[in-house]
Amino acid sequence: MTRVWARWVPAVVAAVVIAGGTVAATAAPDVDLPDKSPREVLALVAGHSLDGFSGTVEKSTNLGLPELPVGADKFGGADVGSALDFLTGSHTARIFVDGHDKARVQVLDQLAERDVVVNGQDVWLYDSSKATAVHLTVPEKDATGDHAGDYSPADLADKLLDHVTPSTEVTVGEDTSVAGRDAYELVLTPRTSETLVEQISIAVDAETGLPLAVTVEADGQDDPAIEVAFTSLTIGAPPADTFAFTPPEGTDVTEHALPEKSGPPAEHPMPQVSGSDWTTVLEFPAGTAPAELTNSPVWAELTSPVAEGQLLSTSLLNVLVTHDGRVFVGAVPAEVLQAAAAG
Known part of the structure; x- marks a missing residue:
């Protein structure tokens, strides 16, 4: 957990860009939360134990890409079109989570939807526009872990600050509201001009510690490059049948079994x-x-x-x-x- 947090701030921003972003949190004058230091807000995030929730997420991406001709996303195959889809425009998704092994994401396209469903060892990837589905069987998880639970939220916050502060200024911004929930704003600002990232803002639920919104600002661009936020959020485990997926009749299903982990495959060398x-x-x-x-x-x-x-x-x-x-x-x-x- 500590390693993930330590690397997330500067390194995973590239992955965030590829995956897209969404609607930003804005300062809410009527929200007045008890003051917290950056360490205390990080501890709030690190200590959150919210196992079940559901909600709607809005995504908006503005990376300054040139406008392409109508239908240009069809050239070069489906993968090219999917990449362009993530890099541009706005999207809506519904998210359902129950514990560590049940999750569902529904990306709502015009007259279609794409689903990722995780239910224990079963993983489904479904695209209604193409009437295709991929079913993956995930190996049982190793019972051993990195013992992240041995650390208190305060310990995790300290470790994160130790890793982040040499390269990043961490501050707490104005109190805000996201999806009707009061939140602290954690602001991460690079301590270098040799990056395209101006700053990252994260809205943290004041009650649960769940991150509710992320806004990524690009240097020299007025509008946010990436905005991601809940527009509605319900606390509590979704109904069990939410994660029971059966492909509709006529769907072309491909079966896959993932091998046990044994290091990165030779055909995918590390950079x-x-x-x-x-x-x-x-x-x-x-x-x-x-x-x-x-x-x-x-x-x-x-x-x-x-x-x-x-x-x-x-x-x-x-x-x-x-x-x-x-x-x-x-x-x-x-x-x-x-x-x-x-x-």
Whole structure:
């Protein structure tokens, strides 16, 4: 748990960008919560034990990508279209959680929906627009863990601050309200100008410690790059049948069994890492970027030619695919990626 928290702030911002974001929390003048220090708010988050809840989440992403022609997301295959879908626009999702092994996310598209359902060892991925489903059987979890429960919330907050404060200023902003619930605003500001991230704000439920909203601001952009928030939230376990999924008649079902963990597969090598914290750059070997993407008209529309290859530049993330097929990714200025590629 501590390792996850310590790495989340600077490193996972790239993954957050890819996955999308949503509606922001705003300061609420009528909310007046007891004062808390950053350490106390972090302890509130670290100590939350909310096992069951359901709600609606709104997502909005503004990364400054150029507007594509109508139908451009159809070029290059379904994966390209899905990636573009996550990188642009707004979406609504319904989320249901019951403990650590039951969850359901319904992404509500126009006249369709996509579902991810986790029910113990059964995992379903369903797309109603394509009438397809993938069923995964997950191996039983190892009974041993990293003993995160040995630490109190205060211990976890201290460890997080120890990891974060050298690279990040952590403050508490104005009291706010999200989905009708009072919340503290935790503000994370990079201590470096060598990143595209200006700051990240997290609304933390004052009663339960559950994060209710995340807003990511990009340097030099007026509108938030990513906004994610609950618009409604119900505390308590959802009905048991929420997680019982049966594909509708006529659905094309693909069965998969996941192998027991034994290290990363050889066909998916780990990236090389340079820089640290907010200035981290990931380098993936040649062949990582699928040809259906880099050879598609969409890629040509989204990228610009540079000396090292093709550059996809957004307000919060830059991606460089070199002439020899290597891929460099980071929430850093483009010239940092170009220097890494040249080096």
